[in-house]
Structures are given as C-alpha cells and as structure tokens.
Amino acid sequence: MEVKAYLVGGGAREVMRAFVNQISTDKLQHFVFDIDIAVEGDAIALAEALADEYGGALIRNDRFRTAKWIKETGYSIDIAMCRREEYPIPGKLPEVIGEAEIYEDLLRRDYSFNAIAISISKDDFGVLYDPTGGVGDIFNKTLRVLKPLSFFEDPTRMIRAIRYSVRLNYKIDEETSLLLLQGIEESYIDQVSPERVRYELECILNEDFWFGILWAMHTSNLLSALHPEWNQLPTVSGSDTEVLELGIRNQEELLEQDMVPPWLVRLSWSLVSVRIEALWDVLKRLGVHKRLAESMLEAREKFDEVAARMNHAGFSPSRIYRVCQEYARKTLLFIAFNSYLEKNTEPLRSNLMKHLRELSPSRTVLPGERLISMGLPAGPLVGKVQEELWWRKIDGELPDDNAAEKAARELIERYLSRPIV
Ligand code: CTP
Numbered sequence: 001m002e003v004k005a006y007l008v009g010g011g012a013r014e015v016m017r018a019f020v021n022q023i024s025t026d027k028l029q030h031f032v033f034d035i036d037i038a039v040e041g042d043a044i045a046l047a048e049a050l051a052d053e054y055g056g057a058l059i060r061n062d063r064f065r066t067a068k069w070i071k072e073t074g075y076s077i078d079i080a081m082c083r084r085e086e087y088p089i090p091g092k093l094p095e096v097i098g099e100a101e102i103y104e105d106l107l108r109r110d111y112s113f114n115a116i117a118i119s120i121s122k123d124d125f126g127v128l129y130d131p132t133g134g135v136g137d138i139f140n141k142t143l144r145v146l147k148p149l150s151f152f153e154d155p156t157r158m159i160r161a162i163r164y165s166v167r168l169n170y171k172i173d174e175e176t177s178l179l180l181l182q183g184i185e186e187s188y189i190d191q192v193s194p195e196r197v198r199y200e201l202e203c204i205l206n207e208d209f210w211f212g213i214l215w216a217m218h219t220s221n222l223l224s225a226l227h228p229e230w231n232q233l234p235t236v237s238g239s240d241t242e243v244l245e246l247g248i249r250n251q252e253e254l255l256e257q258d259m260v261p262p263w264l265v266r267l268s269w270s271l272v273s274v275r276i277e278a279l280w281d282v283l284k285r286l287g288v289h290k291r292l293a294e295s296m297l298e299a300r301e302k303f304d305e306v307a308a309r310m311n312h313a314g315f316s317p318s319r320i321y322r323v324c325q326e327y328a329r330k331t332l333l334f335i336a337f338n339s340y341l342e343k344n345t346e347p348l349r350s351n352l353m354k355h356l357r358e359l360s361p362s363r364t365v366l367p368g369e370r371l372i373s374m375g376l377p378a379g380p381l382v383g384k385v386q387e388e389l390w391w392r393k394i395d396g397e398l399p400d401d402n403a404a405e406k407a408a409r410e411l412i413e414r415y416l417s418r419p420i421v
Contacts, residue, residue: 001041001045001046001049003039003040003041003042003046003121004039004040004041004102004119004121005037005038005039005040005046005119005120005121006037006038006039006102006117006118006119006120006121006129007035007117007118007119007120008036008037008038008105008106008116008117008118009034009035009036009078009114010031010032010033010034010036010114011032011034011035011036012116012117012118013113013114013116013134013138014028014031014032015028015118016113016116016134016135016138017031017113017138017168018031020135020138020139034077034078035076035077035078036077036078036080037077037078037079037080037120038080038081038082038102038105038117039079039080039081039082040082040099040100040101040102041081041099042065042081043065043067043079043080043081044060044062044065044066044067044079044081046079047060047067047069047079048067050069050079051069054071055071055072056069056070056071056072057069057070058070063096064080064081064083064096065080065081065083065096066078066079066080066081067079081099082099082100082101082102082104082105083096083097083098083099083100083105083108084096084097084098084099084100084104084105084108085097085108087153087154089191090152090153090154090155090188090191091154091155091188091189091190091191091192091193092191092193094108094153094154102129103129105117106129106131106132107131107132107146109146110145110146110150110154110157110160110161111137111143111144111145111146111157111161111164112132112133112134112136112137112144112146113134113137113138113143113144113164113170114134115130115131115132115134115146116128116129116130116134116135117129117130132144132146137173141168141169141170141171142170142171142172142173143161143164143168143170143171143172143173143176144175144176145157145161145176145179148179150179151179151180151182151183151188152183152188155183155188155189155191155192156192156196156197156199156200158180158183158184158188158189158222159189159197159200159204159217159222160200160203161176161180162213162216162217162220162222163200163203163204163207163213165216166207166209166213166216167207167209167213180220184220184221184222184225189222189225189226190225193287194285194286194287195287196287197226197285197286197287198286198287198288199287201263201267201286201287202263204217205262205263205264205266205267205270206262206263210241210263210266211233211238211241211270214233214270215233218231218232218233226285226286227278227281227282227285227286229274229275229278229279229281229282230271230274230282232273233270233273234269234270234271234272234273234341235341240341243340244265244266244269244337247336247337247340247349248262248265248266248337251353254333254353254356254357255333258329258330258333258356260292260330260333264288264292264296265333265334265337267286267288267296268296268299268334268337268338269337269338269340269341271283271296272300272338276297276300276301279296279297279300280293283296283297292330295328295330295331295333295334296334298327298328298331298334299330299331299332299333299334299335299338300338302327302331302335303335303338303339306327306332306335306348306352307335307339307342307345307348309323310323310324310347310348310351310352311344311345311347311348311351312347312351313347313350315351316395317354317358317359317394317395317396318391318392318394318395320351320354320355320359321355321359321360321362321390321394322391324351324352324355324356324359324360329356332352332355332356333352333356335348335352336348336352336353336356358394359394362386362387362390363390363393364386365386365389365390365392365393365398365404365408366386366389366404366405368382368386370408371385371386371408371412374405374408374409375412375416376412376415376416381415384415385408385411385412385415388411389407389408389411392407
C-alpha cells in the first residue's frame with residue numbers, strides 16, 4: 001500500500017536490548033509479548049488489507065486510529081497511525097490531534113527506550129529511528145522521560161517507570177527521579193481512573209518480578225499514593241512469594257475453572273495487611289470488579305472463622321464438604337491463597353483445595369426420578385436425599401450402583417418415617 005511502517009514499542013526496545021547485550025535474537029520471543037507497528041498513513045486500512053490477505057480478525061479503535069489484528073493462533077499485532085497527541089485533562093487518555101511522521105510519534109511516548117522505531121518498509125528495512133537517545137540509555141541501563149510534563153499528563157507512567165526499572169534492572173535518571181518524586185508527593189495519580197489503575201496493577205502482577213515491583217512502589221510511596229491505607233506489604237521476604245507462586249502453579253486448573261486469574265490471587269495476598277475496615281475502599285480505588293472485590297473482602301472477614309473450623313488434619317471428605325458448602329467458592333479460594341502468609345496452615349489449605357477440586361460442586365449419585373420411583377415424594381426431600389448420598393459417596397461408602405440404591409432406600413425410609421413439613 002506504499003505506506004511507511006515501523007516496529008515500535010516493546011518490540012523495537014527488545015531488538016535493541018538484544019543487540020546491546022549481545023543476546024541472540026532467537027531469544028526475543030521470551031521478551032516480546034506484543035508487537036506494535038506504527039504506520040505513516042491509514043493504519044486501519046492497512047490492517048484491513050492484511051486481514052483480507054492473511055486472515056484473522058480485527059478490533060478497530062477509531063478514536064486512536066489503531067487496529068488489533070488477531071491471528072487464529074491467538075497472537076496479535078497492534079497497528080497504529082503515527083499521531084500527534086494532546087492531554088486536555090491530565091490523567092485522562094490523550095486526544096489525537098492529527099497524523100504525524102514517525103519522529104513526532106516517537107516524541108509523544110513515555111521513555112527514551114520506548115521511543116525507538118525500526119523501519120519494516122521495503123525501501124529502508126532495518127533502519128533505526130532513535131530521536132531521543134534511547135539506544136544510549138539502553139547502553140547505560142537508564143530510564144528517562146522525554147519531557148518534564150510526562151508524569152503530570154499521564155501519571156500511569158509513574159507506575160510504568162517503577163515496573164520497567166525493576167523488570168529491566170535499570171536506574172531511573174536523576175531528573176526523571178525528581179519528576180517522579182514530585183508526581184508522588186503531589187498525588188498526580190489521583191487523576192487516574194480506577195480502571196486505568198487496575199490495568200497497571202494487572203500488568204505488574206503478571207510480571208515475573210511482581211513482588212519486587214510492588215516493593216519498589218511501596219518504598220517510593222507510590223502504593224500509598226494509590227490509596228493511603230495501602231501503606232504496607234504483608235511480608236518482606238521473597239521466599240513467601242516463592243511459596244505463593246508454587247501454590248498458584250499447582251492450582252492453575254482450579255483457578256482457570258473458577259475464572260480467577262493468578263494476578264488477582266497475588267493482589268488479594270498483597271492486600272492482607274490492609275485494615276479490614278478500609279479494604280473495600282482500597283479495592284474500589286484499585287478498580288477491582290465488584291463481585292471479585294466482594295469475595296476478597298469476605299475472604300478477609302471469614303478467614304479466622306474458616307481457619308478455626310478447617311485447619312485440622314484427618315477430617316472426612318463429607319465433613320470438609322459440609323463446612324465448606326457454607327461459603328462461596330471464590331471466598332474459599334482467596335482464603336486458601338492468603339493463608340500462605342500464616343504459619344502452620346497446611347491442613348487448612350489442603351482441606352479447602354480438596355473441597356474446591358474434588359468435592360464441590362456435588363454430583364448426582366442417583367437421579368431424582370429414580371428416588372421418586374422408589375417412593376420419595378417430589379419436592380425438597382429429593383434434594384436432601386441426593387445431598388446425603390453425595391456425602392456418603394465422597395466418604396467412599398458407595399462403591400457401586402447397588403450400594404447407592406441400598407443407601408437411598410434406607411434414607412427414604414428414614415425421611416418418610418419423619419413427619420413431612
Ligand atoms: N506508551 C506510552 N505511554 C504509556 C503507555 C505506552 O508512551 N502510558 C507507548 C510506549 O512507547 C510503549 C508503547 O506505547 O513502548 C506500547 O505500550 P505497551 O504495549 O504498554 O508496552 P510495551 O513497551 O510494548 O512493553 P511490554 O509489553 O514489554 O510491557
């Protein structure tokens with residue numbers, strides 16, 4: 001289409017980091033999670049042409065004149081128009097004020113190492129565009145903003161600065177540090193919506209060094225700038241996080257089944273030292289969706305009660321099931337993961353995990369129609385008998401259908417000899 005296109009963002013940064021650190025580009029797949037292409041011209045038209053030619057789906061964003069091109073493999077490429085931007089309201093998303101050439105597009109970006117472009121056009125393929133000295137900063141392992149107002153206009157960049165400096169192990173340049181300090185002291189972050197804060201937290205909590213990043217945010221007062229009540233972390237020890245990570249890895253399937261992404265488990269764990277009276281307000285500020293916030297709060301409120309009832313070894317499966325049934329699944333899940341911070345809680349975790357993985361939800365041992373044909377009147381008693389059959393089943397008392405039928409007969413007799421209310 002005769003448009004000029006460039007690899008930008010994290011992709012360009014990582015190519016140059018690989019070059020500077022003499023890492024083979026074969027390894028880039030471990031560092032580049034998304035590919036951003038900037039186009040001088042109509043990015044959406046280019047994305048449409050690519051999808052026509054090579055298949056895949058497009059998600060268009062007309063406000064920013066970008067399109068996400070998603071291939072069947074699930075891999076996606078962001079294609080954006082090179083643009084000029086303005087921040088009419090600091091803390092809110094910028095307004096696009098017009099088309100630009102690559103240089104100008106790079107100058108609107110966050111840090112010098114993210115303001116690098118590598119041409120992927122036919123006539124100058126591979127040419128490097130680095131108007132702000134990004135490659136020099138990669139050599140010096142330095143994070144540097146491009147203009148004094150950067151954090152004021154987009155305070156999420158303060159969070160991103162800490163995230164990159166820990167991830168890449170880069171120092172923050174002196175002037176940038178002063179601007180960051182000023183941004184924290186003057187609470188620029190207050191202008192950012194909870195949704196945008198949540199996105200930044202999700203990015204942090206999906207990083208390998210998430211705890212190091214939170215720790216750096218804590219020591220630089222950025223956590224308490226997010227909410228004054230988030231003024232400490234539950235541990236200073238990296239080995240506590242390792243134990244949590246091991247738990248998350250062992251329970252990947254369970255988390256997927258209950259649709260709780262690992263980053264939320266890490267968040268709930270990281271908020272254990274926030275006062276319970278303030279937790280709801282903190283969760284609201286961090287943009288956690290209402291339902292999940294309710295579960296996290298309930299997990300804190302009910303922790304001691306559930307631990308007192310369930311932190312014992314040797315319970316029968318039906319006992320575990322009957323106690324755990326009184327609580328919502330997600331509440332138990334957050335209690336289980338938060339409990340990694342408490343000593344001697346293995347029995348609690350093992351009981352809760354057993355319940356969540358094997359015992360709940362209960363499965364039908366005998367269908368309702370079968371119980372009715374055996375003489376049980378239709379109505380709430382059917383559910384009661386089915387529930388009791390399940391208790392016996394998980395305790396291993398019903399090895400086959402005959403045993404289940406026999407147990408059902410006994411239960412029906414017992415229930416029918418009682419007055420039915
Ligand atoms: N960007 C910016 N200001 C922001 C967010 C992003 O200037 N607040 C620019 C940066 O140039 C960044 C690019 O948009 O490199 C893409 O952003 P993003 O996908 O969030 O990060 P990546 O740089 O791709 O880094 P990674 O995926 O490795 O975290």
